[in-house]
Amino acid sequence: MEFRESFSYDDVLLVPQYSEIASRSNVDLTVKLPKNIILKNPIVPANMKTVTAYDMAESIYHMGGMAIIHRFMPMEDQVDLIKTLLSRNVKKEYPLNYVGVSIGVKEEDKANLKIFVESLGVNIVCIDIAHGDSKMCVDMCSYIAEKYPRVLLIAGNVATGEGAARLWRAGADVVKVGIGPGSICSTRVETGAGVPQLTAVMDVAAKKHSLLNSGLVSLKGRELAFIADGGLTNAGNIVKALCFADMVMAGNIFAGTEETPGTTLTIDGKKYKEYVGSSTYKGTYIEGVAALVPQKGPVKLVMERLLEGVRSGCSYQGCNNLSELKEAPSFVRITSSGLRESHPHDVVNV
Secondary structure (H helix, E strand, C coil): CCCCCCCCHHHEEECCCCCCCCCHHHCECCEEEHHHEEECCCEEECCCCCCCCHHHHHHHHHCCCCEEECCCCCHHHHHHHHHHHHHHHCCCCCCCCCEEEEECCCHHHHHHHHHHHHHCCCCEEEEECCCCCCHHHHHHHHHHHHHCCCCEEEEEEECCHHHHHHHHHHCCCEEEECCCCCCCECHHHHHCCCCCHHHHHHHHHHHHHHHHCCCCHHHCCCCCEEEEECCCCCHHHHHHHHCCCCEEEECCCCCCECCCCCCEEEECCEEEEEEECHHHCCCCCCCECEEEEECCECHHHHHHHHHHHHHHHHHHCCCCEHHHHCCCCCEEECCHHHHHHHCCCCCCCC
16 A cells, blocks of 8 residues: 655645846747647646636637637537638648647537548547546557547646656547646545545646656557646746646636636526536536636637736746746645745735
8 A cells, every 4th residue: 555645736836946037028938739730828728617618728829828628518518619710711722720629529429520521621639527437438549549540639638747648559649637636626625536636637748748758559650648737826827837747737717717608697696607517417416516617708818918927937937938937946835834924915905
């Protein structure tokens, strides 16, 4: 039996480094993923039913980022959504490069996949299940990688390096990492399973490095990437995650923006929108809760604030881009007093 210490983002701080960066605006946040997918920023809104549908996908597409449409709507609605995005936003000579779709691991998902890829030209597909380190997910990865090798295949979620390795070996280009760190996810308390998110992304980063240097024939010439999914409450957490991950995915941060699905509710004069975990769509709420979040305004403003914070974080590390951020990050562990000291304190908010 093994017990080891593990960490969440708020357990540590990055040690500031010498910097020659004159302005944070000079920091390049471009991300290059496998299959020659190039994005202007590394932040993806979660593919949850109360986060990413048409309006969110369109806004993120125009910001040069990646959006992945949630799968908890009728297939005909998903098809109509993709067709509308294509007709309104994409020049005919270009595919829908930065918007992907989500699927499960059942036979019906294979039929849906055929429509997405062969009929609509979608080239980003995310296998989206709660426990990605499973035979069902591995088998679906193998199926998609063999049948549609040009598709950027994202799969998850996992919480260990070995889990990520199984999906990469099965053909996934990008693995999604995070079991239970989300603000409305109750997986860890309901099942007793999970890994604190910073430790999870560190383990996956270490496994990625070892695989790329292993000389395995099955991985020869391939690029491997992963997304740190969940547990992100601010731009500082995102900077810490990007010391290891290629991209991050966030739900709560974007929940409540104007572009999220759902109606606006007014309670005691304040406006809210619903925020529901993907595992709660059946109404049983086994691994998640339904909640309300304050309305936050346009997603563009939220994204711009986050990206300003990430650029500032890179400048404190003396890094011109996200690749440099991964070279030699130095962390210190902090106590609860250190965490309190890190936030505004001993003042009255006005």
